[in-house]
Amino acid sequence: MNPGLKLFLILIISLEISLIPNLIANIIIIVASLSYLAFKHLSLKKLLLIFLIPLFAALVVFITIYYFTPGHSLYQASVLFTRIYAYIFLGATFTETTSVLALARSLEQNFKLPSKFTYGTLAAFNVIPKIHAEVNRIRLVGDMRHYHLSFYSPILYFKAILAAISWSNSLAEGMISHGYREDKARSIIVPITLTKKDWLIFSSILILLQPILFFIK
Incomplete structure (x- = not known):
């Protein structure tokens, strides 16, 4: 279906x-x-x-x-x-x-979802493992400095948000460098x-x- x-x-x-x-x-x-x-x-x-x-x-x-x-x-x-x-x-x-990819393609092709939302959703799902790894890295660095960061620590999430902002800029630059334009029609690779x-x-x-x-x- x-x-x-x-x-x-x-x-x-x-x-x-x-x-x-x-x-x-x-x-x-x-x-x-x-x-x-x-x-x-x-x-x-x-x-x-x-x-x-x-x-x-x-x-x-x-x-x-x-x-x-x-x-x-x-x-x-x-x-x-x-x-x-x-x-x-x-x-x-x-x-x-x-799969999330199939859903995003379906919403874009069959239900006219704007491509910026489609690619934004895919980017968000694909960056989740990276966020998890980054949170673990931040906690490990804190432990090495004898400063334990619990899961509810504001410092932990503040550092993670800063890292996510940096990734968003890199992602936008990467999409532009690969030819993505928000106001341009895109070809369909997998219909x-x-x-x-x-x-x-x-x-x-x-x-x-x-x-x-x-x-x-």
């Missing part, structure tokens, strides 16, 4: 389940997402991590709603519990099967198609979901 259209589909479904409390719909979304991830050969380790990471938060929400609200509604507690997992697994169906099949899948999933959301409780 087209990456950009897949993103919009997930956002629409997430918005609908946030507005409509429906336990059956949440369970169906979770099962469908799990089936899709299994079809895409996602490893069992990753599936377990996706399940375990939000478990504490989901249990806290369930206990809070069931034990500490006047109604003690098991249904509402279950809805909120499964809704968290529906969000998580919907997100996983996108993040585990779609991302948006076909009738993509629209058919998109509309079919939404159409099938509506009766479940509104009529099946």
Whole structure:
């Protein structure tokens, strides 16, 4: 499925389940997402991590709603519990099967996102490992000087911001030197198609979901 259209589909479904409390719909979304991830050969380790990471938060929400609200509604507690997992697994169906590069190209080519936002997004994602390495380097230098910088230290983030500003200037100069111009049309090296099949899948999933959301409780 087209990456950009897949993103919009997930956002629409997430918005609908946030507005409509429906336990059956949440369970169906979770099962469908799990089936899709299994079809895409996602490893069992990753599936377990996706399940375990939000478990504490989901249990806290369930206990809070069931034990500490006047109604003690098991249904509402279950809805909120499964809704968290529906969000998580919907997100996983996108993040585990779609690359950031493909999404950026799709948004630029198929949905007319300005190229400056496309390349800015790609630059931000690609610089994340470098930021992580820089933060570790700053903390190591601090330790060598017997000055420990904790993760909440303002000095740590101030130094990291200064480094990021320097990288942004270097990145802008590099893009200009490679011929990038914001106001000029760019050639397409890897085309991302948006076909009738993509629209058919998109509309079919939404159409099938509506009766479940509104009529099946």
